[in-house]
Amino acid sequence: MEKLLEIQNVTKTFGKFIALENIDFNVNKKEFVCLLGPSGCGKTTLLRIIAGLEDPNVGSKILLEGKDITDSPPSKRNFGIVFQSYALFPNLTAYQNIAYGLKNKKLPKKEIDERVRDALSLIHLEHIKDRYPAQLSGGQQQRIALARALALSPSFLLLDEPLSALDAKVRLKLRMEIRKLQETLKITTIMVTHDQEEALTMADKIVIMNNARLEQMGTPQEIYEFPKTPFVADFIGTVNTLAHEGTSLAIRPEHIYIVNEEVENSVKAVVKGMEFRGAFYRLFLQMLDKNKYQVADELLAVDVPASLVRKMNIEKESIVQAELPQNHLVTYEHV
Amino acid sequence: MIEPEQVLNQSEVPVPSNVYNKKIRQKTGKVEWLHKALIVLVLIGLIIGIVLPLVELLFVALEKDGEFVGLANFIHYFQTPSLVQSMYNTLSVSLITGVISVVLAFFYAYALTRTNIRWKSFFKYIAFLPLFAPTMMHGIALIYLFGNKGVITTGFFGFFEKVTGLNLAVDINLYGPIGIIISEVIYTFPQAFLILMVAIAVTDYRLYEAADTLGASKLKKFFTVTVPSIKYGLVSAFFVAFILSFTDFGAPKVVGGHYNVLATDIYKQVVGQQNLSMGSTVGIILIIPALIAFIADRLIQRKQSSSFSSKSVGYQIKKNNLRDRLYFVYCLVISVGVLSLIGAVLAAALVKVWPYDFSLTFEHLTFKNVAGNGLQPYFNSIFVSLITAVLGTIVIFIGAYLIEKSRFMKLTRQVSYFLSILPLALPGLVIGLAYIFFFNKPEFQLPFIGITVVNPFQSLYGTFMIIVIANIIHFYSVNLITATTALKKLDKEFEPVSESMNIPFYKTFASVTVPMSLPAILEMGIYLFVNSMTTISAVIFLYTADTKLASISIVNMTDAGDTAPAAAMSIIIVLTNIIVRVVYELATKKIRKRTQAWQQR
Ligand SMILES: Nc1ncnc2c1ncn2[C@@H]1O[C@H](COP(=O)(O)OP(=O)(O)OP(=O)(O)O)[C@@H](O)[C@H]1O
Numbered sequence: 039m040e041k042l043l044e045i046q047n048v049t050k051t052f053g054k055f056i057a058l059e060n061i062d063f064n065v066n067k068k069e070f071v072c073l074l075g076p077s078g079c080g081k082t083t084l085l086r087i088i089a090g091l092e093d094p095n096v097g098s099k100i101l102l103e104g105k106d107i108t109d110s111p112p113s114k115r116n117f118g119i120v121f122q123s124y125a126l127f128p129n130l131t132a133y134q135n136i137a138y139g140l141k142n143k144k145l146p147k148k149e150i151d152e153r154v155r156d157a158l159s160l161i162h163l164e165h166i167k168d169r170y171p172a173q174l175s176g177g178q179q180q181r182i183a184l185a186r187a188l189a190l191s192p193s194f195l196l197l198d199e200p201l202s203a204l205d206a207k208v209r210l211k212l213r214m215e216i217r218k219l220q221e222t223l224k225i226t227t228i229m230v231t232h233d234q235e236e237a238l239t240m241a242d243k244i245v246i247m248n249n250a251r252l253e254q255m256g257t258p259q260e261i262y263e264f265p266k267t268p269f270v271a272d273f274i275g276t277v278n279t280l281a282h283e284g285t286s287l288a289i290r291p292e293h294i295y296i297v298n299e300e301v302e303n304s305v306k307a308v309v310k311g312m313e314f315r316g317a318f319y320r321l322f323l324q325m326l327d328k329n330k331y332q333v334a335d336e337l338l339a340v341d342v343p344a345s346l347v348r349k350m351n352i353e354k355e356s357i358v359q360a361e362l363p364q365n366h367l368v369t370y371e372h373v
Numbered sequence: 374m375i376e377p378e379q380v381l382n383q384s385e386v387p388v389p390s391n392v393y394n395k396k397i398r399q400k401t402g403k404v405e406w407l408h409k410a411l412i413v414l415v416l417i418g419l420i421i422g423i424v425l426p427l428v429e430l431l432f433v434a435l436e437k438d439g440e441f442v443g444l445a446n447f448i449h450y451f452q453t454p455s456l457v458q459s460m461y462n463t464l465s466v467s468l469i470t471g472v473i474s475v476v477l478a479f480f481y482a483y484a485l486t487r488t489n490i491r492w493k494s495f496f497k498y499i500a501f502l503p504l505f506a507p508t509m510m511h512g513i514a515l516i517y518l519f520g521n522k523g524v525i526t527t528g529f530f531g532f533f534e535k536v537t538g539l540n541l542a543v544d545i546n547l548y549g550p551i552g553i554i555i556s557e558v559i560y561t562f563p564q565a566f567l568i569l570m571v572a573i574a575v576t577d578y579r580l581y582e583a584a585d586t587l588g589a590s591k592l593k594k595f596f597t598v599t600v601p602s603i604k605y606g607l608v609s610a611f612f613v614a615f616i617l618s619f620t621d622f623g624a625p626k627v628v629g630g631h632y633n634v635l636a637t638d639i640y641k642q643v644v645g646q647q648n649l650s651m652g653s654t655v656g657i658i659l660i661i662p663a664l665i666a667f668i669a670d671r672l673i674q675r676k677q678s679s680s681f682s683s684k685s686v687g688y689q690i691k692k693n694n695l696r697d698r699l700y701f702v703y704c705l706v707i708s709v710g711v712l713s714l715i716g717a718v719l720a721a722a723l724v725k726v727w728p729y730d731f732s733l734t735f736e737h738l739t740f741k742n743v744a745g746n747g748l749q750p751y752f753n754s755i756f757v758s759l760i761t762a763v764l765g766t767i768v769i770f771i772g773a774y775l776i777e778k779s780r781f782m783k784l785t786r787q788v789s790y791f792l793s794i795l796p797l798a799l800p801g802l803v804i805g806l807a808y809i810f811f812f813n814k815p816e817f818q819l820p821f822i823g824i825t826v827v828n829p830f831q832s833l834y835g836t837f838m839i840i841v842i843a844n845i846i847h848f849y850s851v852n853l854i855t856a857t858t859a860l861k862k863l864d865k866e867f868e869p870v871s872e873s874m875n876i877p878f879y880k881t882f883a884s885v886t887v888p889m890s891l892p893a894i895l896e897m898g899i900y901l902f903v904n905s906m907t908t909i910s911a912v913i914f915l916y917t918a919d920t921k922l923a924s925i926s927i928v929n930m931t932d933a934g935d936t937a938p939a940a941a942m943s944i945i946i947v948l949t950n951i952i953v954r955v956v957y958e959l960a961t962k963k964i965r966k967r968t969q970a971w972q973q974r
């Protein structure tokens with residue numbers, strides 16, 4: 039796969055405060071990359087450095103198609119950007135907002151009109167082209183901002199929490215729409231988010247950050263199945279942390295099976311709590327054999343299909359066998 | 374497909390050193406050069422307009438007859454009893470003014486925000502009326518009411534005694550501290566009122582509800598909720614009133630009599646005795662309390678900003694007829710006071726010979742045979758005010774934009790911001806005095822290298838332009854704050870978005886920033902116009918026979934005893950300002966409505 043952006047050794051300090059520390063990753067062409075991490079971990083700062091709106095420390099490097107752009111101003115980097123606030127120009131109509139960048143390129147009027155109309159039809163908002171931003175819903179504003187960023191056919195797209203200002207329903211819909219648009223246009227995209235579900239559903243590749251550092255990078259499946267650090271395991275989904283013969287292990291609740299008889303890697307446990315979650319129950323087990331595994335939070339969370347719970351007649355204080363399959367047990371290197 | 378994992382080992386992280394903290398410098402294109410050049414230009418402008426003149430003033434204060442004498446002038450000052458006396462006078466007058474003004478303004482603001490009285494908008498307009506007049510006018514009005522031949526002093530010219538048989542004449546000993554204090558209270562009332570009204574309006578009603586559920590009495594609520602929640606506003610209003618009266622020149626000049634204050638001392642030292650060094654010394658002493666109040670006020674405002682959250686609830690006025698009646702009477706009394714001042718000046722301007730011949734005449738409005746050069750100063754004032762309004766608005770708004778919205782040269786912008794706010798602490802007299810020294814100097818001796826350069830600004834001396842520049846600097850801070858407040862309301866990502874589309878900053882400035890800030894920009898223009906019409910302190914040192922302004926001619930005329938034409942000139946200024954304001958309100962109604970529609974989300 040061809041690399042479009044190479045982020046090499048990017049570091050950023052604000053006075054004594056370290057906002058980013060030796061960040062390294064690549065973005066391939068046509069790829070949708072999510073920067074995911076808790077608030078304040080440096081995602082926005084990284085995005086702004088990629089955009090050229092913030093100067094990184096000496097030693098950092100950013101390459102665009104192999105060319106060093108670390109010291110290029112934003113205007114020379116050829117990207118489109120959508121901010122959390124959308125930053126639509128309030129005194130211009132939706133149409134004028136999209137045409138804004140094109141007008142500056144001294145394109146013929148007809149071509150500008152064509153391209154604005156194309157952009158509007160791409161986001162299905164031809165009918166509101168003459169409205170001012172204040173007359174649009176949040177979701178519509180968001181799409182106009184997207185169209186404005188795309189109208190200049192940039193070589194990559196930067197999105198900073200583009201969905202976080204919207205309510206849950208609209209967010210779900212736009213999630214799919216943005217991803218579909220990205221696939222149609224085949225435009226390389228980097229999106230910042232702190233919503234793990236958003237990252238898991240939209241991204242080709244997730245870059246997980248914590249405390250100014252890159253924690254792990256990989257496809258959503260890799261990150262979910264094989265979290266490299268306890269932070270990642272805990273940040274994405276639910277996880278049980280165990281200690282076993284001096285090593286640290288993690289396993290997700292849905293990867294633990296309730297079996298009828300003792301098998302390899304199974305433990306005997308008593309059901310201490312049950313939560314009904316619709317399609318499944320979450321059981322909280324207390325291990326009877328305390329020597330094999332030590333559970334960090336005392337109780338082991340296990341997700342069991344509702345049908346199985348009924349079939350096996352599991353209730354509080356039942357004694358069960360829980361299997362912790364070897365292939366789902368993740369071992370951490372440095373803890 | 375999958376990149377090799379690049380999780381960093383903690384032990385590999387280098388220790389940040391100074392070299393490591395260095396930032397990569399971006400290449401600068403043409404547009405970025407222009408942007409940076411403008412930022413530098415703003416700083417240079419502020420240095421020339423504020424720093425260099427002040428330095429020059431300081432130098433003059435440190436020398437005598439051209440010789441450097443260190444602090445000798447200051448020592449001499451504090452050893453001269455009459456001079457120390459005026460400092461004491463100034464302090465006491467300003468303190469009393471501050472207290473009275475804040476108390477009066479507080480209840481007035483309270484009435485307009487927390488009661489159900491009628492005529493609220495009428496009372497509001499009346500409260501702002503004194504802003505349209507030069508401070509000399511308050512003095513002149515008082516002379517006609519309380520002076521030796523004043524309406525009140527003579528008991529309505531003996532009329533009351535004739536009718537009632539009682540001698541109702543009251544002599545308040547106008548000339549001196551009493552006259553100054555009354556004038557300064559009138560002068561500072563609108564400013565204190567404005568600050569307190571905002572402070573009271575943002576008090577969180579939930580606090581009152583909480584106090585109600587605890588069964589607090591009215592008095593208790595007043596001292597435990599109302600006062601604490603507006604205490605910053607009270608302090609701020611006091612500081613503003615204090616500084617304004619501490620540095621005012623117009624009122625003490627007209628009704629001060631033999632009661633000396635610092636502002637009139639400076640004038641006497643410089644214009645009367647030609648003792649420039651002592652004048653500058655007093656000027657610097659005049660800055661000190663203003664500077665202290667300014668810093669204190671800044672610190673307080675920083676604290677205050679967090680006290681009103683978006684969850685706060687506006688005050689809900691309860692029904693109370695007795696309260697409303699009391700406050701209505703209170704507001705009415707103050708309004709009648711303000712209106713009778715204007716009425717007295719209007720009468721003085723229109724009657725033949727006060728108090729002997731009360732027949733109407735327009736004779737005083739011609740300004741013939743008086744110390745005032747006819748109507749020319751009035752036209753000069755209009756000219757200067759228009760230029761100040763246009764030029765000042767452009768310069769200050771662009772300056773504020775660059776400071777607020779740029780991502781370049783942070784340190785330079787911070788210095789510029791500090792310098793932009795500094796004039797708030799600079800009395801007009803000090804600006805005027807500093808300008809004489811700076812712009813009148815034929816050449817500068819550059820320190821340390823011993824090179825002499827010709828002063829390129831000397832040609833401005835004695836022109837209208839120097840008056841315009843002094844006005845712009847004098848009113849810089851207030852307008853910068855107006856501009857900055859408006860700019861802060863605009864999304865801070867407009868500029869990055871434009872940059873990402875390769876659109877030069879000046880295009881977005883012209884097509885988005887300016888249209889969105891139009892109400893604030895127009896407000897700045899009107900503020901500059903009105904204040905340039907009324908100001909006296911900065912320009913009193915800078916005018917020549919050809920550039921005399923209306924406010925200066927008022928001082929000249931009162932000095933010469935031509936009080937009636939001085940009253941006439943005051944009235945013309947007030948009327949001009951009111952007309953300009955009304956026309957402005959009508960003309961910009963549409964613009965404000967449209968901008969408001971854009972701004973709602
Ligand atoms: N201009 C600045 N000066 C000083 N510190 C800054 C500046 N900008 C960001 N920071 C700090 O850098 C850290 C990272 O900020 P950043 O905005 O990148 O976080 P984020 O990951 O985007 O968080 P969020 O999810 O809340 O948006 C924060 O602790 C922030 O306070």
Ligand SMILES: [Mg+2]
Nearest residue numbers: 081082083230
């Ligand atoms: Mg962020």
